[in-house]
Amino acid sequence: MAISKWKSGLLAGLSVLALAAQANAGEVRVTVAEYSSKTGPYFQEVEKAFEAANPGIDVKFEVVPWDVLLQKLTTDITAGTNADLSIIGTRWLIDFVQQDVAEPLDSYITPDFKGRFIDTFLSPSIMDGKTYGLPIAASARAMYYNKELLEKAGVANPPATWAELKDAAAKIKALGGENYGYGLQGKEIETDVYYYYAMWSQGSEILDKDGSSGLDSAGAIEAAKLYKSLIDEGLTQPGVTSYAREDVQNLFKQGKVGMMITAPFLSNQIKEEAPNLKYGVAAIPAGPTGARGTYGVTDSIVMFKNSKNKDEAWKLLDFLFQTDWRAKFTQGEGFLPVNKEEAKMDYYVNNADLAAFTALLPDARFAPVIPGWEEIAQITSDAMQKVYLGEGDPEALLKEAAAKADGILKK
Amino acid sequence: MHNRALPYLLTLPSLILAAVVIFWPVVDLIQIATHDVSRFGQLRDFNGVANFSALVADPDFIKALLRTGVWTAAVVGGALLVSIPVAVILNTDFYGRSVARVIVMLPWAVSLTMTAIVWRWALNGESGMLNSALRGLGLADQNIQWLASAATAFPMQIMIGILVTVPFTTTIFLGGLSSIPDDLYEAAALEGAGPVQQFKRITFPLLKPFVNIAIVLNTIYVFNSFPIIWVMTQGGPANSTDILVTHLYKLAFRVGKLGEASAVSLVMLAILLVFTAIYIRLAMRGERA
Numbered sequence: 001m002a003i004s005k006w007k008s009g010l011l012a013g014l015s016v017l018a019l020a021a022q023a024n025a026g027e028v029r030v031t032v033a034e035y036s037s038k039t040g041p042y043f044q045e046v047e048k049a050f051e052a053a054n055p056g057i058d059v060k061f062e063v064v065p066w067d068v069l070l071q072k073l074t075t076d077i078t079a080g081t082n083a084d085l086s087i088i089g090t091r092w093l094i095d096f097v098q099q100d101v102a103e104p105l106d107s108y109i110t111p112d113f114k115g116r117f118i119d120t121f122l123s124p125s126i127m128d129g130k131t132y133g134l135p136i137a138a139s140a141r142a143m144y145y146n147k148e149l150l151e152k153a154g155v156a157n158p159p160a161t162w163a164e165l166k167d168a169a170a171k172i173k174a175l176g177g178e179n180y181g182y183g184l185q186g187k188e189i190e191t192d193v194y195y196y197y198a199m200w201s202q203g204s205e206i207l208d209k210d211g212s213s214g215l216d217s218a219g220a221i222e223a224a225k226l227y228k229s230l231i232d233e234g235l236t237q238p239g240v241t242s243y244a245r246e247d248v249q250n251l252f253k254q255g256k257v258g259m260m261i262t263a264p265f266l267s268n269q270i271k272e273e274a275p276n277l278k279y280g281v282a283a284i285p286a287g288p289t290g291a292r293g294t295y296g297v298t299d300s301i302v303m304f305k306n307s308k309n310k311d312e313a314w315k316l317l318d319f320l321f322q323t324d325w326r327a328k329f330t331q332g333e334g335f336l337p338v339n340k341e342e343a344k345m346d347y348y349v350n351n352a353d354l355a356a357f358t359a360l361l362p363d364a365r366f367a368p369v370i371p372g373w374e375e376i377a378q379i380t381s382d383a384m385q386k387v388y389l390g391e392g393d394p395e396a397l398l399k400e401a402a403a404k405a406d407g408i409l410k411k
Numbered sequence: 412m413h414n415r416a417l418p419y420l421l422t423l424p425s426l427i428l429a430a431v432v433i434f435w436p437v438v439d440l441i442q443i444a445t446h447d448v449s450r451f452g453q454l455r456d457f458n459g460v461a462n463f464s465a466l467v468a469d470p471d472f473i474k475a476l477l478r479t480g481v482w483t484a485a486v487v488g489g490a491l492l493v494s495i496p497v498a499v500i501l502n503t504d505f506y507g508r509s510v511a512r513v514i515v516m517l518p519w520a521v522s523l524t525m526t527a528i529v530w531r532w533a534l535n536g537e538s539g540m541l542n543s544a545l546r547g548l549g550l551a552d553q554n555i556q557w558l559a560s561a562a563t564a565f566p567m568q569i570m571i572g573i574l575v576t577v578p579f580t581t582t583i584f585l586g587g588l589s590s591i592p593d594d595l596y597e598a599a600a601l602e603g604a605g606p607v608q609q610f611k612r613i614t615f616p617l618l619k620p621f622v623n624i625a626i627v628l629n630t631i632y633v634f635n636s637f638p639i640i641w642v643m644t645q646g647g648p649a650n651s652t653d654i655l656v657t658h659l660y661k662l663a664f665r666v667g668k669l670g671e672a673s674a675v676s677l678v679m680l681a682i683l684l685v686f687t688a689i690y691i692r693l694a695m696r697g698e699r700a
Contacts, residue, residue: 070665074664074667077451078453079452095451101451178537186648187644187648238556239559241558241559241560241647241648242557242558242648247535250538251537374665374666375665375666382647382649386648389648389649
């Protein structure tokens with residue numbers, strides 16, 4: 001017994017050594033997020049094509065589900081076993097830069113290379129004048145609406161303002177049956193973002209001009225009251241705090257929800273899973289002053305400072321950001337194009353759904369680049385869940401959340 | 412005369428291995444917990460008990476701590492109450508016993524995460540199996556939003572916890588029951604003892620050591636159990652179903668406070684150590700008496 005334990009101990013020790021010795025010359029390891037079932041096969045193809053074109057470089061992609069990506073990166077970096085390149089949420093980039101684990105890419109970037117990108121999407125990856133990441137995925141949010149439900153309810157055009165949305169939702173509710181006007185997300189990732197759509201339309205921002213939390217502003221409180229009134233009047237699906245984004249999307253695909261706000265990839269899902277659903281994509285509803293905002297998101301691919309094969313890694317980046325490979329990735333996953341040449345392709349120009357998203361880009365807000373942002377987002381989500389559950393007055397809950405957020409901002 | 416050092420020498424290899432596997436991480440944890448730590452685990456300044464006092468000041472931590480007590484007691488207790496009769500029944504000879512044993516063991520064969528995912532679907536408010544079953548049976552005329560608030564979500568999670576703990580517990584009890592000689596029951600029956608008396612006077616007392624082991628092992632296991640709560644609610648809405656492990660996970664990997672997360676994990680370790688030590692002493696004393 002003791003002997004076999006020794007053996008396994010030795011084996012464990014050896015495998016630790018093996019891990020440490022993993023960075024062979026000419027090897028590039030890349031951690032990539034699994035966006036859908038198409039991500040893995042896409043990167044396998046890239047690996048084959050790149051290795052054929054660059055003999056001597058061995059590429060290894062590690063495909064990791066989104067939910068555990070940050071956890072994996074945290075543990076890998078702590079243990080010093082991180083890959084050479086990794087996809088990260090751009091909103092995490094500031095932590096990577098402050099902790100000095102991300103390598104600035106400026107020495108590699110030629111003006112020609114930089115010219116491949118649409119500025120809106122490249123700029124979130126630039127900090128202190130240095131480019132720390134390249135946008136590998138970009139997305140924005142717009143409002144999907146069920147044409148058939150709206151028609152049945154006697155609503156001619158998709159609602160352009162929140163007042164119209166409320167009105168349309170009431171008419172859909174009046175149809176009876178299991179039809180819900182507005183699909184409201186109240187659980188898990190981006191629960192806070194679902195609330196910002198309403199908040200931005202009231203002219204409030206996540207951060208006030210003085211850098212403090214905007215959650216206690218009049219617009220933010222108004223937005224929370226709006227969502228609460230939608231819930232109270234039965235204009236959303238019941239039990240919003242048990243609905244993650246995917247759950248609301250499923251309701252929409254089943255044709256039970258009149259309107260919901262989400263990302264372009266829902267179009268791809270509908271094409272595959274509910275091809276008969278008649279839907280349209282419109283702008284996010286505006287507030288009384290006409291203000292509106294959508295959430296812009298990019299994911300960046302970064303190079304780690306401790307990478308031993310930076311030149312090889314850069315070659316791979318250069319390869320990845322060619323128009324054809326980009327187009328294949330973007331179209332498969334249902335993202336927005338980040339390359340200028342790619343955006344001119346027929347696929348994007350003639351796509352009404354995507355046009356609605358790109359039209360919203362001037363109103364796009366990206367997650368604020370501040371340390372502790374994840375914690376503030378968590379505080380906001382918690383506060384909104386309490387509002388949705390009716391566990392207190394929206395105004396009081398938001399003021400409490402703003403105070404907590406300010407405490408983090410001051411650090 | 413025996414060499415007094417011999418037993419220690421013989422256990423030394425496994426002690427060293429245990430030290431490497433157990434103490435090394437704990438020492439590491441203590442280091443992280445007593446320092447100001449960066450998001451990626453680089454230690455900065457020593458800050459003593461600052462991480463611990465931050466925890467105590469956090470109402471969410473205190474609530475999670477209390478909730479972990481409720482969760483552990485309810486799941487371990489519930490599993491015990493269900494498992495004893497199940498084991499006694501499975502120990503009797505009846506037609507189809509082996510099939511019944513397999514069915515009881517099945518939840519054990521499925522990964523905990525899978526079980527939790529299936530239940531998350533089953534408890535879906537709109538298209539969940541449980542709601543359609545309840546409505547089909549006429550027990551509910553409206554969909555119940557099981558996971559929308561802690562009042563319904565947490566009891567469901569406890570129930571699922573019990574369900575997945577029963578197979579292991581039953582196995583322990585079946586082993587215990589098979590160690591009780593049949594002669595005892597025959598003798599008791601001759602003296603005129605009924606089934607209830609036989610259970611109270613023979614089965615339960617002889618099963619007691621096995622009950623104790625089941626309580627200790629299950630407590631350690633359930634106290635640290637992550638998948639059920641994480642998959643179904645992620646401790647939400649608004650942290651109202653958080654237990655210590657899910658709280659720890661959020662602290663470490665959502666918010667990036669590795670120092671406080673390590674402190675939580677040390678608190679958990681301490682609670683389990685104290686519990687196990689006290690319980691084993693009590694149980695042993697009972698046995699000696």
